[in-house]
Amino acid sequence: MSNLNLEKEDLKISAWNVKRLSIMAIFIALSAVGALIKIPSPVGTIGMDSAPGFFCALAFGGVTGAVVIAFGHLVTSAVVGFPMTIPIHLYIAFQMALWALTYRWVNGKLGLIPAVIVAIILNGVVSAFAMFPIVGMGGALGLMPFLVVGAVINVIISAVAYKAIKGSRLI
Amino acid sequence: MIHRLDVRTKMLGFLGFIMLSFLFQDPRYQLLILVLTGLLAYWIDIPQRKMIGMLVPLIPIIVSIILITGFTFAPERFDRISSQTILFYALPGERLGATVGGFLMGTTFILRLFSMMIASSVLTLTTSMDDFTQFFHKMKVPVEISMMLTTAIRFIPTLDKKRRLIIEAQKARGANFNDKGIISSIRSYLPIMIPMFINSILIANSLSMAMLNRGYGLSRTWTSMREIAFAPRDYWTIVLIVLVMTLAVFVRFRWHLGVL
Amino acid sequence: MELDEIAIELSNVSYRYPSAVEPCVKNVSLTIKKGRFIVLMGATGAGKTTLSLCLNGLIPQLLEGELTGQISVAGHDVRKTAVQSLSRVLGLVLQDPETQIIGRTVEEDTAFGPRNFLIPLEEIKWKVNQTLEKVRLKGYNQRLTEELSGGEKQRLAIAGVLVMEPEILVLDEPTSELDPIGRSEIYETLDDLRRKKDLTILLVEHSSEELIYKADEVIVLNQGEVAWRGVPAELFRNIPLLLQWGIKPLPVSQIGWDFYAKGWISFDEIPLDSLSAEALIRALLPKYGHRHARGQSKDRLLEQETHSPEKLTAVQVSDLTYQYSSGQPALRGINLTIEAGQFVALIGQNGAGKTTLAKHFNGLLKPTSGEVIVAGLNTSQYDTSELSKTIGYVFQNPDHQIFAATVEKELEFGLKNAGYKGNEIKERVEEVLHYTGLERLRSVHPFSLGKGERQMIAVASILVLKPKLLIIDEPTTGSDWAGVQTMMALIRKLHAAGTTIIMISHDMDLVAQYAKRVIVLKDGGVLLDGTPQDVFSSDQILLDSALIPPQLCRLSAQLKDILANETFIEASEFTALFESGAKRVCL
Numbered sequence A: 001m002s003n004l005n006l007e008k009e010d011l012k013i014s015a016w017n018v019k020r021l022s023i024m025a026i027f028i029a030l031s032a033v034g035a036l037i038k039i040p041s042p043v044g045t046i047g048m049d050s051a052p053g054f055f056c057a058l059a060f061g062g063v064t065g066a067v068v069i070a071f072g073h074l075v076t077s078a079v080v081g082f083p084m085t086i087p088i089h090l091y092i093a094f095q096m097a098l099w100a101l102t103y104r105w106v107n108g109k110l111g112l113i114p115a116v117i118v119a120i121i122l123n124g125v126v127s128a129f130a131m132f133p134i135v136g137m138g139g140a141l142g143l144m145p146f147l148v149v150g151a152v153i154n155v156i157i158s159a160v161a162y163k164a165i166k167g168s169r170l171i
Numbered sequence B: 001m002i003h004r005l006d007v008r009t010k011m012l013g014f015l016g017f018i019m020l021s022f023l024f025q026d027p028r029y030q031l032l033i034l035v036l037t038g039l040l041a042y043w044i045d046i047p048q049r050k051m052i053g054m055l056v057p058l059i060p061i062i063v064s065i066i067l068i069t070g071f072t073f074a075p076e077r078f079d080r081i082s083s084q085t086i087l088f089y090a091l092p093g094e095r096l097g098a099t100v101g102g103f104l105m106g107t108t109f110i111l112r113l114f115s116m117m118i119a120s121s122v123l124t125l126t127t128s129m130d131d132f133t134q135f136f137h138k139m140k141v142p143v144e145i146s147m148m149l150t151t152a153i154r155f156i157p158t159l160d161k162k163r164r165l166i167i168e169a170q171k172a173r174g175a176n177f178n179d180k181g182i183i184s185s186i187r188s189y190l191p192i193m194i195p196m197f198i199n200s201i202l203i204a205n206s207l208s209m210a211m212l213n214r215g216y217g218l219s220r221t222w223t224s225m226r227e228i229a230f231a232p233r234d235y236w237t238i239v240l241i242v243l244v245m246t247l248a249v250f251v252r253f254r255w256h257l258g259v260l
Numbered sequence C: 001m002e003l004d005e006i007a008i009e010l011s012n013v014s015y016r017y018p019s020a021v022e023p024c025v026k027n028v029s030l031t032i033k034k035g036r037f038i039v040l041m042g043a044t045g046a047g048k049t050t051l052s053l054c055l056n057g058l059i060p061q062l063l064e065g066e067l068t069g070q071i072s073v074a075g076h077d078v079r080k081t082a083v084q085s086l087s088r089v090l091g092l093v094l095q096d097p098e099t100q101i102i103g104r105t106v107e108e109d110t111a112f113g114p115r116n117f118l119i120p121l122e123e124i125k126w127k128v129n130q131t132l133e134k135v136r137l138k139g140y141n142q143r144l145t146e147e148l149s150g151g152e153k154q155r156l157a158i159a160g161v162l163v164m165e166p167e168i169l170v171l172d173e174p175t176s177e178l179d180p181i182g183r184s185e186i187y188e189t190l191d192d193l194r195r196k197k198d199l200t201i202l203l204v205e206h207s208s209e210e211l212i213y214k215a216d217e218v219i220v221l222n223q224g225e226v227a228w229r230g231v232p233a234e235l236f237r238n239i240p241l242l243l244q245w246g247i248k249p250l251p252v253s254q255i256g257w258d259f260y261a262k263g264w265i266s267f268d269e270i271p272l273d274s275l276s277a278e279a280l281i282r283a284l285l286p287k288y289g290h291r292h293a294r295g296q297s298k299d300r301l302l303e304q305e306t307h308s309p310e311k312l313t314a315v316q317v318s319d320l321t322y323q324y325s326s327g328q329p330a331l332r333g334i335n336l337t338i339e340a341g342q343f344v345a346l347i348g349q350n351g352a353g354k355t356t357l358a359k360h361f362n363g364l365l366k367p368t369s370g371e372v373i374v375a376g377l378n379t380s381q382y383d384t385s386e387l388s389k390t391i392g393y394v395f396q397n398p399d400h401q402i403f404a405a406t407v408e409k410e411l412e413f414g415l416k417n418a419g420y421k422g423n424e425i426k427e428r429v430e431e432v433l434h435y436t437g438l439e440r441l442r443s444v445h446p447f448s449l450g451k452g453e454r455q456m457i458a459v460a461s462i463l464v465l466k467p468k469l470l471i472i473d474e475p476t477t478g479s480d481w482a483g484v485q486t487m488m489a490l491i492r493k494l495h496a497a498g499t500t501i502i503m504i505s506h507d508m509d510l511v512a513q514y515a516k517r518v519i520v521l522k523d524g525g526v527l528l529d530g531t532p533q534d535v536f537s538s539d540q541i542l543l544d545s546a547l548i549p550p551q552l553c554r555l556s557a558q559l560k561d562i563l564a565n566e567t568f569i570e571a572s573e574f575t576a577l578f579e580s581g582a583k584r585v586c587l
């Protein structure tokens, strides 16, 4: 009994953190699976790989969302073999994490609709220009349509899903 | 053979490969690299179909990259005269010229992309999950992160099965997913994504219980199943990698080959 | 040493979920002695799972909400001891094995627990092999966990907690989706375990037949309170009590209860297995029996023949084979004709191909060779969304389709897809809400409801489309007796209204009771096809395909000589052998 008490003392990861960890793990996996859900769009098919991260940001907090969206991006691109090379994917993952944090923050400050708009602008336009040093102006402009459409679909779906699920006792 | 290499050796090799493919801008050199990786892939026979499946969705991006680089790399960015020659102008009045170097650069991007994909899938196919965790461990990555990643990868197939079941369930209620236009396609995919989120939450809940039920988190370390260690073949491979790298650097910066 | 004798001690424990208004476990007081095998029963929502979560500290350490009262497990206070440490004292196996398997290979998964306790590698290897042998997975070490069958996954989940050598093992409905043989294998495994060492076992279950002689005690929860506690035989002889608590009674004991009610036998004589039932009937027949039984049951057969006068074909399957992209054919050369208005049951062991076959009926899967014609449409030429207008398919797990924020919206989805508009939608939804008794829940969020109700929502969301052919895949798994009754009543009502029903189920009693035709699948082929009477009387063949005939069919097999080789499938048929009341000498 007493020694078990001691064990509780030097317990490293609390039950609550284990829960956070498993939520992160599952939603990272979901990001990878979401990439397989191809949504037809004017600029070709769009994967659902960042929606889980944005959803987590709303449902479980900015940090969780940031972790999920960043690692989600890395795992997803690892599955297809880092098409844009590892350093660039790291760079993108970092951006995505920032966007997820902002998404949550704006949602807290101004509400969901503004958050959606901000997230779309960040993930669509700003991300495109953030690629400037690597692909140059033309590359950035060329990427923009893909990124914007992808952002619109992923962010909106995450927001609607959040509103739909919030009413239940799941989150 | 590759399967039995130490994971650290493989990682070093992969790193070297990335540097290699970034050293050279000349498509011919990239082609050489691509052929080599291709041979490697062929040697450990990775599934061809999978590779094709990975390539197809990238085609629009590939095309746009070629065109855009073709038009937007200003001539003065190339140190070879041949590369600076302008092919034609997209706009009247000598504006937005398409340079030879630009297109070559575009080709390089594509070839680099291909060999990257092949190399990465070689790595992932020849390395077990346990090896990767060992690697994280050796690289002093916090245990939570490596646990999180391994769990995530373990659950990809489970969630993919869910995905299939959910799509079937909604099809059975007459859902159809072939309508174009962003808004309508978003609307038609919500019945897939919402259940995906819900099921993920349910899975995560019972997973956290299962992990606690089995003592996870009692201490921040756990018994490692297999101690990884270098074998002679690893040292040979490392030597080889280093040699190739130095050679490459020499070729690139001493003789200024492989640039545009 | 008094303390050591007690495995689990709860003194007026109450727990309320954070999101709930009233507690779902209400001042429960229990003491469970070491080495006992206890079965915990009760209706859905009674609080069985919640209680088992309290036992290993997940409540309150993982789930918030208010917990009052004292819980001590093998002398450890659940509040003061970390869940992780408790896992060495009390092992909890949760409902769904899929999500408890953490490792990629069987060995890796089983080793997960010990590794967290920093046990040296050699010892772990030894323990793992020991445990795998205990749960009958010897030699599976390197198998991939994704590729295990349902039963194997269940046993692996048990191994995962067992490897930490707990004193107490708590299992939450470990067999809900297994075929009869797989189920009895799990129970045998548990039996072995407690023989080998004095393990205390607490088992949460809905189904009862196999457990009566294995369990020492039954505890019944009713709305979060301990309603009854005692030896199984006591409980299962007392039919009214069972019905009151939503527990499934044994068919033979229903016969016995009838005799008891007539005052022919004493309470303790009420049979619990087919053998004692046989003895009883043989003993009573000379005194009270009469021989109208045969003629009377003939009528039943006739009435069944003439069930569907117009013989329209609903489903026409001709040498259908199907092969999943991975692996060997799941269906090999199936030929079937199902007339409109039939009530067909598809049975067979896990992996026999039931779901695969059913998915061909609404075009989710297209034949690899052969053809499937449903309601005159060749499925290979039509999209599922087309077929869904006439063919309804209710899936095993309602959580795969529910996405709307209210029950009402959930029902509208199918109609919108089918292209209906405003009023039509409203009317149909109203109709079905009324039909399925979901009216009062119309604007509730589906996921704040219990599993049974979600199952009903899933059915309702298909019924709005008024399908001519309804396919239901295991509609009653994990729901309690009352839930089963309401569901089956609904299905029977639909059938009476002329809908063709194809039901997949592992519950042989239900199949025998409701289906008019039973098709047994084995390894992707049709093994048997006929009336329940015919199918269930050929029990040797069934045994080969991991099925066990329902209790009453076994009973009638034992009573061949009296019943003249007829197979009875309802308790009433047996009691009909006896005239009520007055004594009469039979020839």
Ligand SMILES: Nc1ncnc2c1ncn2[C@@H]1O[C@H](COP(=O)(O)OP(=O)(O)OP(=O)(O)O)[C@@H](O)[C@H]1O
Pocket (backbone or CB within 6 Å): A169, C017, C018, C019, C020, C024, C042, C043, C044, C045, C046, C047, C048, C049, C050, C051, C448, C449, C450, C451, C478
């Ligand atoms: N996370 C939760 N939040 C709020 N209420 C809950 C939660 N989980 C369960 N409940 C409610 O608590 C009650 C008991 O649930 P519990 O799962 O313990 O019942 P059960 O006896 O296990 O049912 P079943 O036989 O279907 O498994 C139910 O009414 C359920 O709706």
Ligand SMILES: Nc1ncnc2c1ncn2[C@@H]1O[C@H](COP(=O)(O)OP(=O)(O)OP(=O)(O)O)[C@@H](O)[C@H]1O
Pocket (backbone or CB within 6 Å): C150, C324, C325, C326, C327, C330, C348, C349, C350, C351, C352, C353, C354, C355, C356, C357
């Ligand atoms: N998506 C799939 N990919 C590959 N094989 C599959 C797939 N689904 C099922 N199978 C295999 O096909 C066979 C039949 O599976 P099916 O689900 O039809 O069995 P079932 O009778 O429904 O079993 P259960 O009673 O457990 O539901 C099994 O061997 C199964 O492993």
Ligand SMILES: [Mg+2]
Pocket (backbone or CB within 6 Å): C048, C049, C050, C095, C172
């Ligand atoms: Mg339960």
Ligand SMILES: [Mg+2]
Pocket (backbone or CB within 6 Å): C354, C355, C356, C473
């Ligand atoms: Mg099935």
